[in-house]
Amino acid sequence: MTIGNRIDSSVSAPFYSIEFPSSIEAMRAPLDGAIAALTARGWVDKDHPFYARLCLEEAVVNAITHGNQCDERRVVRVEMIEENDFCTILVYDQGPGFVLEQVPFPNGAAQRGRGICLIRHCMDEVSYDTERNCLVMKIRRKTHNKGVRDHE
Amino acid sequence: MSEKPFISFEQHGSITLGRVERATVLDAQNVAEFGRCLMTLAEQSPGAQVLLDFSQVGYLSSAVLNELLGAHRALLATNGNLRLSSLNEDILKVFEITNLDKVFVIYDSWKDGLKKYQRSLELEAQDRSWEEIGKDS
Numbered sequence: 118m119t120i121g122n123r124i125d126s127s128v129s130a131p132f133y134s135i136e137f138p139s140s141i142e143a144m145r146a147p148l149d150g151a152i153a154a155l156t157a158r159g160w161v162d163k164d165h166p167f168y169a170r171l172c173l174e175e176a177v178v179n180a181i182t183h184g185n186q187c188d189e190r191r192v193v194r195v196e197m198i199e200e201n202d203f204c205t206i207l208v209y210d211q212g213p214g215f216v217l218e219q220v221p222f223p224n225g226a227a228q229r230g231r232g233i234c235l236i237r238h239c240m241d242e243v244s245y246d247t248e249r250n251c252l253v254m255k256i257r258r259k260t261h262n263k264g265v266r267d268h269e
Numbered sequence: 270m271s272e273k274p275f276i277s278f279e280q281h282g283s284i285t286l287g288r289v290e291r292a293t294v295l296d297a298q299n300v301a302e303f304g305r306c307l308m309t310l311a312e313q314s315p316g317a318q319v320l321l322d323f324s325q326v327g328y329l330s331s332a333v334l335n336e337l338l339g340a341h342r343a344l345l346a347t348n349g350n351l352r353l354s355s356l357n358e359d360i361l362k363v364f365e366i367t368n369l370d371k372v373f374v375i376y377d378s379w380k381d382g383l384k385k386y387q388r389s390l391e392l393e394a395q396d397r398s399w400e401e402i403g404k405d406s
Contacts (some may be wrong), residue, residue, distance in 0.1 A: 141297045141298055142298065144297070167328060174329055178297050224368065231334055235366055
């Protein structure tokens, strides 16, 4: 199974794109790079990257563990694209995909679903692209330029 | 030179205070070690009343929440407990978003937590005494 085709040429080229094997050890540098790219372009406050990092980590860990079953022969790809007032973050894996709407809201001590719950809360838009097998997270440009939802 | 423990534990009366010391970031990469530390305590000290101090922790991901829940369950099963303190604003928000603020007792600071936790244990002991008196009479 190949990783999803890159987004078509009618959309801007990614300003960040990286592929890495499906292991927790391999994910730190790509995440650091992604956060650096987001802060450099003003999508995330460099002094407060907490929620952006959280959403990226949750998405990547899900791709590694649930999507790719921690098989290091499979890869995860992260891409980030700017278009008008949105930054779109795509996290691809080589797994069977899932139905976002069927992920339950965590109820107290439930084992699953917290990662998606956090992403849904923090990102402006979240969806799953079943054709390309990627989680799609969107950040809307804020007028005060803070990026991912701040919790005032 | 030996490495600092991931969580260092010290006894304060009936309460075991655990300070997360070796990492300011708790994420998927070090969560296993964090979890092992907690579970080792839970196994070696059944019935322990544990207060975890997060004042050195600036970030944590949902993987950590599962470890906390596992340790919490293990301690509850032996009439112990796990309570938390000194969560920064962002980490507290993570607990609220995932409804875990309804599962864990969370104190503002470890000092405040020690006082209130100790007091709650004393009140529980008093309640048990009254129940025993009630049964006997």
